[in-house]
Amino acid sequence: MAQEQVPVTVLTGYLGAGKTTLLNRILSEQHGKKYAVIVNEFGELGVDNDLVINADEEVFEMNNGCICCTVRGDLIRIIEGLMKRKDKFDGILVETTGLADPGPVAQTFFTDDDVKARTRLDAIVTVVDAKHFFSQLGQGEEAEEQVAFADVILLNKTDLVGEDDLGKVEAKIKAINPYARIHRTQKSKIELDAILDKGAFDLARILEFEPDFLKPGHEHNLDEVASLSISTDKPVDPDKFQKWMGALLQIKGPDIFRSKGILAIDGAPRRYVYQGVHMMMDSDWGTPWKDGEKRSSKLVFIGRNLDGEQLRRGFEACLK
Amino acid sequence: MKPDLANHREALPPQRKVTADAPATACAFSRDGKLLAFALGDGRVRLMPADAKQEPPAAAEPLHKGVALSLIADPLPNPKGGDGFVTGGDDGRLLRITSDGTATELANQKGKWIDKLAAHKATGAIAASAGKMALVVKDGEVREFGPHSSTVADLDFSKDGSRIATAHYNGITIWSIGQVTLPPRKFGWAGSHVALRWSTDGKFVATGTQENDIHVWRIAQASDMRMQGYPAKVKSLSWSADARWLFTSAQPVFTAWPFAGKGPEGKPPVQFGDEGAGLMTVVAASPVSEFVLGGYDSGELQLGEIKSRRSAVLKMSDSSPITCLAWSPDGLRVAAGNENGDLWTIDLAR
Numbered sequence: 001m002a003q004e005q006v007p008v009t010v011l012t013g014y015l016g017a018g019k020t021t022l023l024n025r026i027l028s029e030q031h032g033k034k035y036a037v038i039v040n041e042f043g044e045l046g047v048d049n050d051l052v053i054n055a056d057e058e059v060f061e062m063n064n065g066c067i068c069c070t071v072r073g074d075l076i077r078i079i080e081g082l083m084k085r086k087d088k089f090d091g092i093l094v095e096t097t098g099l100a101d102p103g104p105v106a107q108t109f110f111t112d113d114d115v116k117a118r119t120r121l122d123a124i125v126t127v128v129d130a131k132h133f134f135s136q137l138g139q140g141e142e143a144e145e146q147v148a149f150a151d152v153i154l155l156n157k158t159d160l161v162g163e164d165d166l167g168k169v170e171a172k173i174k175a176i177n178p179y180a181r182i183h184r185t186q187k188s189k190i191e192l193d194a195i196l197d198k199g200a201f202d203l204a205r206i207l208e209f210e211p212d213f214l215k216p217g218h219e220h221n222l223d224e225v226a227s228l229s230i231s232t233d234k235p236v237d238p239d240k241f242q243k244w245m246g247a248l249l250q251i252k253g254p255d256i257f258r259s260k261g262i263l264a265i266d267g268a269p270r271r272y273v274y275q276g277v278h279m280m281m282d283s284d285w286g287t288p289w290k291d292g293e294k295r296s297s298k299l300v301f302i303g304r305n306l307d308g309e310q311l312r313r314g315f316e317a318c319l320k
Numbered sequence: 321m322k323p324d325l326a327n328h329r330e331a332l333p334p335q336r337k338v339t340a341d342a343p344a345t346a347c348a349f350s351r352d353g354k355l356l357a358f359a360l361g362d363g364r365v366r367l368m369p370a371d372a373k374q375e376p377p378a379a380a381e382p383l384h385k386g387v388a389l390s391l392i393a394d395p396l397p398n399p400k401g402g403d404g405f406v407t408g409g410d411d412g413r414l415l416r417i418t419s420d421g422t423a424t425e426l427a428n429q430k431g432k433w434i435d436k437l438a439a440h441k442a443t444g445a446i447a448a449s450a451g452k453m454a455l456v457v458k459d460g461e462v463r464e465f466g467p468h469s470s471t472v473a474d475l476d477f478s479k480d481g482s483r484i485a486t487a488h489y490n491g492i493t494i495w496s497i498g499q500v501t502l503p504p505r506k507f508g509w510a511g512s513h514v515a516l517r518w519s520t521d522g523k524f525v526a527t528g529t530q531e532n533d534i535h536v537w538r539i540a541q542a543s544d545m546r547m548q549g550y551p552a553k554v555k556s557l558s559w560s561a562d563a564r565w566l567f568t569s570a571q572p573v574f575t576a577w578p579f580a581g582k583g584p585e586g587k588p589p590v591q592f593g594d595e596g597a598g599l600m601t602v603v604a605a606s607p608v609s610e611f612v613l614g615g616y617d618s619g620e621l622q623l624g625e626i627k628s629r630r631s632a633v634l635k636m637s638d639s640s641p642i643t644c645l646a647w648s649p650d651g652l653r654v655a656a657g658n659e660n661g662d663l664w665t666i667d668l669a670r
Contacts, residue, residue: 058489060490
């Protein structure tokens with residue numbers, strides 16, 4: 001049965017960054033849309049709404065021996081339950097607690113066939129506290145990883161810091177993840193169009209965007225989260241690519257938070273787009289190439305301990 | 321009297337279709353076999369005469385605030401006549417519904433979903449999932465078992481009604497529900513267990529897992545087995561009335577694991593019947609005979625007979641997946657609901 005896939009937005013961010021404020025706005029504003037919101041702490045939201053669902057962040061390891069293959073079983077059950085409702089939704093928002101790795105949430109949408117059939121992961125939105133970002137970076141890996149996972153970043157509480165400091169925070173965010181769109185906000189105030197149903201996994205931005213600090217010669221500490229991109233004008237062999245990427249994510253999945261790509265497959269009229277979260281990946285045919293358009297391919301990785309030379313050699317072996 | 325498969329292969333049996341405008345989530349015939357009920361995605365519970373020749377009454381008001389997620393026949397007979405049902409909803413309410421549609425609240429667990437129910441006819445006990453707890457309603461008293469390490473995904477009673485088995489992450493737990501409190505017994509297997517059925521002879525507990533396989537524990541020996549090779553999650557399991565077969569969904573034909581004699585180890589499942597359009601979403605064995613009912617994601621409905629290894633189409637594909645199936649207690653009527661909200665009643669004896 002042909003079904004509309006409901007867009008899912010994953011909302012993450014450090015404790016106190018402004019997630020609850022944002023959710024309250026989404027639930028209380030008149031926008032003519034209907035969203036189901038899946039939260040961890042019922043009591044935190046001031047809005048009494050039967051479309052707010054309490055989840056328990058129940059993560060389980062897939063029984064396939066891969067340590068990073070963790071999934072939120074509670075989300076699978078909740079989404080199956082939501083789809084039994086008579087009224088359908090314009091979107092689903094999933095809040096993750098400040099300290100949780102957003103990986104399992106995102107992976108849930110790649111893993112479960114029923115969930116995949118009914119929903120699509122639209123974007124991972126991270127709320128960053130402009131005032132406390134640097135101190136949070138020092139307190140563990142969560143703040144950095146939440147930025148690494150993001151498609152969209154709300155740089156919030158900008159009224160609490162000066163322009164200089166704001167610039168530094170923004171530069172640090174871009175150093176971790178140059179591919180996310182950044183919106184500066186106060187009290188999480190933002191047009192919902194900017195964060196919901198964006199098709200942020202429309203990957204056009206990846207091709208058009210080339211962060212300048214990734215030019216050769218840039219050095220960074222391997223332990224830090226960083227990004228890396230590889231492009232080519234040669235056509236890609238799809239079988240070789242699938243094999244290589246599958247094997248790569250199996251081995252390096254825990255270190256690779258996000259991987260995305262647009263590929264020109266040898267002889268194919270459409271773009272081949274793919275995106276991954278840790279070891280899970282999903283791919284599909286995108287928009288067709290126009291006549292005379294330059295057919296170039298690009299891969300992007302965001303993660304730790306990325307060996308650029310090795311990745312480049314691996315990808316080049318997949319080219320015709 | 322019993323259903324005649326050859327007859328059904330020639331023509332579709334008499335059927336009644338009622339259209340509700342919300343997905344069907346569960347269905348059951350009442351204990352006395354007189355009534356049929358469907359739980360719906362708009363919180364309503366649609367009651368109708370079990371006889372497909374009779375007209376159904378108009379839709380009643382919603383009983384649950386969100387979705388009526390689960391429904392079973394009330395295991396307790398109504399002394400005044402006219403047996404009813406028990407329903408659970410995503411409003412956290414567990415309701416007893418009499419044959420005239422009146423609801424009384426058995427439990428209210430706000431913020432939790434009552435999405436799985438089980439009943440034990442001889443003791444009149446009801447079991448319900450409510451987040452990480454399992455509720456048991458018996459002799460007018462509600463008792464809670466848990467918390468489990470994760471949400472209770474499904475549950476079922478033992479044959480004698482003295483225990484319940486719950487499915488959750490990394491295995492199952494067996495709770496003694498008598499007045500003497502015994503420590504729960506845990507049986508482990510990594511991964512998420514999403515469906516559970518205790519065999520009709522009490523010897524085995526079977527689960528379907530997130531990893532597209534099924535797991536079966538021999539309770540007395542605490543030994544277990546795993547059956548793999550399904551293309552999708554096995555969300556529906558059903559033991560034959562004589563406990564010789566375990567039927568499973570998620571295949572294009574009827575699939576039955578043999579549990580008579582030494583059990584299924586080293587044996588392939590028996591697969592039979594005409595290949596249905598798509599995969600089986602729900603399977604339900606007759607409570608009294610060797611017949612089995614299979615509903616498909618294409619909307620097709622088939623009646624199978626394990627003895628002859630044959631099947632007959634009861635309802636054609638209509639592109640709306642079957643979500644629930646039920647047998648009347650005498651095994652002569654069946655009911656099915658789908659995602660569109662079409663509610664079918666079919667008389668097998670003609």
